[in-house]
Each structure stands twice: as structure tokens, then as C-alpha cells.
Amino acid sequence: MPWRVLAFALGVWWLQQRAVLPAPIFLAALGALGLALSLLRRRGLGILGAALLGFVWAGGFAHWRLDDALPVEWEGRDIEMTGVIAELPQRLGDPVRGVRFVFEPEAANAPVPSRILLSWYRQFSPEAEEEGDEEDGGAGAMPHAGERWRFIVRLKRPHGNVNPHGFDYEGWLFERGLRATGYVRKSALTGRQAAAGWSVERLREAVRSRIERALPDAPYAGVLAALAIGDQQAIPPEQWRLFSATGITHLMSISGLHVTMIGGLVAWLVSALWRRHPRLPLLLPAQKAAAVAGFAGAFVYALLAGFGIPAQRTLYMLGVVVLALLSGRNLAAPTVLGAALLLVLLADPWAVLAAGFWLSFGAVALLFYVGAQGLSRRHWLIDWLRAQWAITLGLIPLLLALFQQVSLVSPLANAVAIPLVSLLITPLALVGSLPGFRWALTLAHALLVPLMDFLGWLAHLPGALWQQQAPPVWCVPVAVVGVAWLLLPRGFPARWAGALLFLPLFLIAPERPGTGELKLTVLDVGQGQAVHVQTATHDLMFDAGPAYGGAGAQADAGSRILVPYLRAVGVRRLDTLIVSHADRDHAGGADSLLAAVPVTVEERHCADGQGWEWDGVRFRVLHPPAQDYERKAPSNALSCVLKIESPYGSVLVPGDLEAKAEAEFLARHRDDARSDILVAPHHGGKKTSSPAFVAAVGAREIVFPVGYRNRFGHPHPEVLARYADANIHRTDRDGAVTLKVGAGGTALRREREATRRYWHNTAFVAKE
DSSP states (O other): OOHHHHHHHHHHHHHHTOSSOOOHHHHHHHHHHHHHHHHSSOHHHHHHHHHHHHHHHHHHHHHHHHTSOOOGGGTTSEEEEEEEEOSOOEEETTTTOEEEEEEEEEEESSOOOSOEEEEEEOOOOHHHHHHOOTTTOOTTOOOOTTOEEEEEEEEEOOOOOOOTTOOOHHHHHHHTTOOOEEEEOOOTTOEEEEOOOSOHHHHHHHHHHHHHHHSTTOTTHHHHHHHHHOOGGGSOHHHHHHHHHHTOHHHHSOOHHHHHHHHHHHHHHHHHHHHHSSSHHHHSOHHHHHHHHHHHHHHHHHHHTTOOHHHHHHHHHHHHHHHHHHHTOOOOHHHHHHHHHHHHHHHOGGGGGSHHHHHHHHHHHHHHHHHTTOOOSSOHHHHHHHHHHHHHHHTHHHHHHHHSEEETTHHHHHHHHHHIIIIIIHHHHHHHTSTTOHHHHHHHHHHHHHHHHHHHHHHTSTTOEEEOOOOOTTHHHHHHHHHHHHTSOTTOTTGGGGGGGGHHHHHOOOOOOOTTOEEEEEOOOSSSOOEEEEOSSOEEEEOOOOBOSSTTOOOBHIIIIIHHHHHHTTOOOEEEEEOOSSOHHHHTTHHHHHHHSOEEEEESSOOTTOEEEETTEEEEEEEOOTHHHHTTOOTGGGOOEEEEEETTEEEEEOTTOOHHHHHHHHHHHHHHHOOSEEEOGGGGOTTSSOHHHHHHHOOSEEEEOOOTTOTTOOSOHHHHHHTTTSEEEEHHHHOSEEEEEETTEEEEEEHHHHTOOTTSOOOOOOOO
């Protein structure tokens, strides 16, 4: 791959690591310097110039996108707007209880961004959809891609949970140009203004509907929709977990392999037909005609599939090859890959934020690296197995860094799934998308059934999935060097030494507190609570965060946040899980957590008097009294209160205790209440943190676990005023808050501050 392209990519990546963007005038100066250096003939200076140009290119795009923002003063206010549904709407729940879609406003009574993500929580009726008129959209009409609608909405600036090793939702929105999120308000003004015209997104929706009608009760219809149109939301979470455990996730999204196979199939058909015509080969050689047709077929499929990064990468590579063929030039593989990389980054400088970017280009680079060493003169199967071995081994560092897991059965799973999915199931799904070819969908699904059974068997084999802590960042490039060393040609001396460079990935464990010390992490789970307490050899989770999206939703903090977080920090088993009380914002993620992480002791009915000691740290339950369960006290009054004491400091975690229960608690344990750190009771609600409670605890560090612009107005201003003399931290503003209590004092880490990127929401306004 050309060194200047790599340098340009490095410059783009470096810009995306910035917490604050350089000023435009500074970027302009860097751009002029980069251009001047690039024109010089000295290789080193030219590479430096390319890196500066990549930095400037990404910075210019970033400034342009940041300017497309929702003003802070318009957050949470009713806004009337008319616009177009720009992408395939995603249904929420089963039965459908709402829909989420990308909306591009054309007119609004407020300054709004050009692209926003809207949720519409409403029971949609198929009958109303069929009978409703186009002016009001019908009583329960489902919105469709390409339609023009009028809505009353409430918006907020992009804001996501920020946790150690967590998914950057704000970065995901920013990369897609979604500069506000919100929901549709119930209003008589809501209605469809114009029916959908023709568009690629409308075509994708029509294909999805055709698949759903053809296979109404088929368990794997969502997989066919994903393969045909890239609708990954159509695949249920449990099937994604199966694909992840067997290492074939790349096949169930639109991979470069699928695009290549479709392009190759079209090229083969055109070549066969072209050669049969007596005059066409005289006008254009069949090989060139087939290449152009193959690229056109790949382009159409990439558009139909949503034009993701793997599809883009493959399409650009095919385009470079076709242009070289038409011009009569023979391009080296690194040049083709470099051209594809450059085109992707020119079109989308934020592509480097996506895991698919690294996995996609990494896999192709590995294939080129192995292929450059010369193909085997033995059977083609030997070369294929060698390529599979290279990809399996070579992607381990990236998979551990990105997901902290590697499927050990993936070579066998891919050996079966790749030819079946790419050569048979995907083409059949595309053919079945055409009117009159329902049989193709039925056949494709019939082929999926035994494949899914086989994958299920593999996933349940002992040791099928390797999971571990997130490796330190420096271990990843070291392991990549090890990959290159291991994959050197046969006969190269000491190839085995490359394996030694893998060892840091697996052997360096996360730092834990020493004896008598503790680490408290109040996770950012939105409007809810989840607290991880760690001692030298033990781990406790106090509460498990909320369930998201209301009744019937499948998402919760346990699966989205707690399980990935615990895996990344090296916790394979919890010694104790305490669910303070039954409210959904504290207990909503418990079942998902228990399903994924072994727990030695689960406690949902703690009582005053319980206690234990770990590694020189004492744990005591101070509330509720056992008799309160018998008199059926209110849920919040039954909240468990946990006191944690180490030689270096103490912590009080009081759940959702309110003023009356606080008074009862103080009547029994006033002397035990005093603590250095307090997780604020009931998220700082108005009926909590009485002056007597605040004075009795006397904490110097207060953490409020609250959601951004939550509808309850937590924490209440009066409550904040009572803690004015303490250091106040809040998860909506600071992300996860970690306090390490040890011999050197208390060390504090605010995750949003520590991992800040320029696209993160910094305009914090408390809801009134």
C-alpha cells in the first residue's frame, strides 16, 4: 500500500482522537504546509505532508458538521417541522409499539440540524395503514421511507452513556450526521403530507415488506432481510449473539465478500451472453464488458444494502481494478487497496471510528500479505485454508481490543457458512426480492435452517468463545507485528518468535485495589443506578440499571452496559449482586446480567444486620429492617442501604431512600451514617436528602446517578443546594464516576472528561 496513503489515513485517525478541534486558521496553515511538503521529492517529507493533509481534511469536515447543531435553548421544547423520512424506518418491539427513523427537515419554526433521529412511540395498525388517507396518514399509519410528514417534536443534542470501554453512541451519531435526537409528540398537526416517491430507501423498504409477507412466521426471515438490503435491525439479539459466538457476524451483515460474489455473478452472466453475440465483442471485448457490468451489479447491490463501509471498500477496489483493466494497466494489490482506503476516507473521514473499517481493511490486507508470498502449487484447498488461518490469526488483536472476545470455532463455522451464505443464500435472497420469485426466499430460508442448527451446536461446544479483559492499547500494535512475523513465508528463521508478541494481549491483567483498598464505579446507565465495587480479590454489583424502552422492550442496562463493562475490566464472576429494590430503574438489567455473568450470591431482599468482610474491607447492610417486608412498606422505603468501610475511607449507597425512610434509618444508625463518599439517594429527587440526612452523612464526594434531561428533573435544585459544600459529580454530565480509595487518598476519574472527543456533548443544561 502506498506510504502516503497510509500517512493520510494516520492523519485522519489522529484528528478523530482530539478532545478539541484546532481552530480553522490553524488548520489552514497546516494544510498549506502539508501541501508544500507533499510536493517535495524527498520521501520522508512527502509522507509527513500527506499526514498533515489527512489531519486537515478530517478537521475541515469536523468543523462543518459541528456547525450543524441544535441550539441548547431549543432542547426539550415543542418544534413544528415538515420534512422527509430519509432512511429505512426501524420498528420497535413485537408487536410494533413504535418506530425509529432518520428525518431530514425541510421547514421548521426553530433552527434544527439537517438530519435528526426521531422515535415515534405509537401503536401502528395495519388496517389503518391500508385505509388511511394521505392527508393525515390514517389513525395508525406507519411512516415509510421517502414520505413527507409534518410533526411536532421535542429534540435534544446527541447524548449517550459514557463508560469505561463502552460504546460511543455520540460518535456513532456524529459519523452518520445525526445531530439531534428526539421523539414525536401527540398532536392533531401530525400527518403525512405526500406519499413516497421512488428512492433507494423506498426500494429497500419494499424488499423488506416482500420478505416479511413471503415468510411471515419464519424464524430467520430477518437474516434474509439483512443479507438482501442490509437491515441488520431485522435480526433478533439472540441470533446476533449466536453469530458473535461462532465468528460469522461479518457474513450476516453486508460484507465485501457478498458484494464481490454478486459482482462476479453479474460479470459471468454478461460475459457468457456477450460472447454469443456476433458483433458485440467487436465493439468491446467481452472481458471488459463483463468487468463494467460486474461493477455496475456490485454498485446496485451496495446501494440496496445501505452502502456500509465493507461494501464501499469492496466497491472502490473493484472500481480501481475495472479502470485499470479498461486502460490496459496492471495494478499491484497494495495500490488497489490503497486507492480504496483513500476513497473511503475522502468520502467519510469518520469511517475510522467504526469497528467494521478496521476489520474490513485488516482482513483484506492480511489476504494481500499472504498472497504476496506466492500461492501453493498444491490443491486450491490448501491456499484457501491458508487464507482462513491468516484472517483468523491476524484479526485476534483487533477483536480483543474492540470486543474483548474471539470465537475459537470461527474457522470451522466460516468454512461451512461462507460458501453457503455467499454462493447460495444471498443470491437466492436477492432473487426472491423480485416479484414472482417467492420460491427463492423459501429455498434460502430452508438452507438457513440446517446452517443455524450447526452454528448453535458449535456455539455450545466447551470453550467455543474466548472472552477476556480489554488489553492495554500498546499491546495491539505489538501483536500486529507478531502476526506479520508468524505469517512470514515457510523457511524464514524463528517464525515462532512472533507468538511471543501475542503474550501481552492475554497476560496483562487490569490493575486491582490493594488489600484494604476499594474502587467504586458509579456507571452511566441513564436514569437508573448500577454501582460496581471492587476490592483486591472480590467484586460486587449494587443494582443493575434500568430496562430501556418500556414494556416489551428487549434492551436493558445489563446487556448493553454492565456485561461488556465487566468483561472489559476483567471480571468473569461477581461474588455478590445486590438489587436494592424492585423498581425498573434499579432492577431492569438484573436478568440479563445473571444470564451472562456467574454470580455467587444474589441478594434481592437484604436486611439490616447483614455483613461480611473482603480483603480488609467491611460491608454492612443498614436498611431495611426485616419486619418492613412483612408490613409491605413502599418499594423505595425497602431500598437496601449498603455501608462500605476501609481503613482509608467509607462509602454509603442508600438506593432510593426517601425522607421518611431516611429519618427511620437515622433513628437506628445515625452514628453509622457518616461516610466520605455518598451515592445520592433516589437520584437527588426532591423528597430525598433531608437536611438531617445530609448533615449526618457529611460526605465530601457526592455522586448523582441520573439520566440526561430526565423527565423527573433529577437532581432537584434544592437537593443540590444542600450538598453545596461537597464535591458534586453526576453521571449525566460526567459519565461513569470512579473513585479509588486507598493509602494515597481518594483518586477520582470522570469518564466523559478522561475520554473526551470533540463531538461529545459539552453544552450541559439541567432540566428545569
